[in-house]
Amino acid sequence: MEVQRYLDQLIDKKDFIKPLDNFAKKEIIPRLEKKFDVSMVITGDKGVGKSTLSWWISGFIDKKADILRNFLFKPYAKQIKERIWTLEERSVIIIDEGIKALYRQNWYQEVQKSLFETLNTTRIKHQVVIVCIPNFYDLRSSFTKTLVNYWVHIPERGFAVIMGKSPIPFKPDPWNMKQNLKIYEEATKKMSVSEIANDLEFQLGVYEKIPNYLGFIQFPQMPPEEEVIYKKYSDPAKKEMSFEEHYLEEKTSDREKKLRSCLAKAMFVLNKKISSPWSQARISAELGIDDATISLWLKNYRAELEAQKPQEVQVNENAVVADIGRPEGAV
Known part of the structure; x- marks a missing residue:
């Protein structure tokens, strides 16, 4: 109808x-x-x-x-x-x-x-x-x-x-995006995630400010x-x-997956340093890879880091250059 x-x-x-x-x-x-x-x-x-x-x-x-x-x-x-x-x-x-x-x-x-x-x-x-x-x-x-x-x-x-x-x-x-995020974070900095989620009226009041x-x-x-x-x-x-999405992922070669992982590690180290000139936008431009793809790779790598112990994270960051330098791009 x-x-x-x-x-x-x-x-x-x-x-x-x-x-x-x-x-x-x-x-x-x-x-x-x-x-x-x-x-x-x-x-x-x-x-x-x-x-x-x-x-x-x-x-x-x-x-x-x-x-x-x-x-x-x-x-x-x-x-x-x-x-x-x-x-x-x-x-x-x-x-x-x-x-x-x-x-x-x-x-x-x-x-x-x-x-x-x-x-x-x-x-x-x-x-x-x-x-x-x-x-x-x-x-x-x-x-x-x-x-x-x-x-x-x-x-x-x-x-x-x-x-x-x-x-x-x-x-x-x-x-x-940056300005709106700043407004939202400033308004909710003293609130827990659950408090924000359960207070729709408050959320709408914050949205009105952006x-x-x-x-x-x-x-x-x-x-x-x-x-x-x-x-x-x-x-x-x-x-x-x-x-179909699963099928496309399965078709991705092991070699490509390893290179993807290495790039994600390198981008993470470059991007995380506040004083670094290597912003996500610059990395995207230099590599010729869409910034959304880079964002996804970084997100996946951060998830990997969160699942590891703190000392393992430091070892991984120090090993980035060696990883990328390997002929086969092995991880």
């Missing part, structure tokens, strides 16, 4: 309708009327309702929106391109959480490139592309800095914060009959893509 029919049934629930309606009417629809495209990323933990929110949002923009028409459950570059050209202008395309094509992994470089080019063509059709993914940092910086207009984060099921990209052309980071903040919205669950349809198509698709 089309989302619009459910919205018509909820017309009396103004507390729900008004914020979402305002977001669509004041932010998204004006851009479409000016012949611009709109790209939006919805983030949050598993199960908080990313797909549900994208489904509701689609109904305020696309009068024909429904699950089978607008959702892409296996969003390879080819399928995205086909859906963009199949749907009419001002349609909504929802790239569901199962997506791997946008993840910053080395073996997805060609797919990422193709997808980036494909989404660039969306402006020709003046459509809305919504990407549902757990973490904003898991997307390529080239995608978030140039194509993403809105970032909607769901801290708790049914509640979402809307953020917009800075229009100031001189900013190297239009999402003000320069990218646009507003706050609430949203209900997806209607049960629609959720059945959604799961019928999403569950098999996610299993299939998970299998």
Whole structure:
């Protein structure tokens, strides 16, 4: 059933309708009327309702929106391109959480490139592309800095914060990540993780202070009959893509895995020293490897270090140069 029919049934629930309606009417629809495209990323933990929110949002923009028409459950570059050209202008395309094509992994470089080019063509059709993914940092910086207009984060099921990209052309980071993190950490420095997680009102108050903040919205669950349809198509698709990801990892040679591990160790040592000129951005530029891939390698290596004893960590750092110097790149 089309989302619009459910919205018509909820017309009396103004507390729900008004914020979402305002977001669509004041932010998204004006851009479409000016012949611009709109790209939006919805983030949050598993199960908080990313797909549900994208489904509701689609109904305020696309009068024909429904699950089978607008959702892409296996969003390879080819399928995205086909859906963009199949749907009419001002349609909504929802790239569901199962997506791997946008993840910053080395073996997805060609797919990422193709997808980036494909989404660039969306402006020709003046459509809305919504990407549902757990973490904003898991997307390529080239995608978030140039194509993403809105970032909607769901801290708790049914509640979402809307953020917009800075229009100031001189900013190297239009999402003000460092500044926003500083504001958040300063506000929560005396709180435990559990205290923050259990105080939604406090979290929303902190979000209001960040320069990218646009507003706050609430949203209900997806209607049960629609959720059945959604799961019928999403569950098999996610299993299939998970299998493909595992297959691609298995195909990666032992040699490449060892080199990857050595590079991660070297980058960790260079990047961790405060006085070091070797920032993650510089390492990325020097090696010609996407900064997201480097971020992933560093994250994995930090996890390895955390699992080791302190004295073993020091030994590993001292051995980095020797490791890289070995002819076979052995670890």
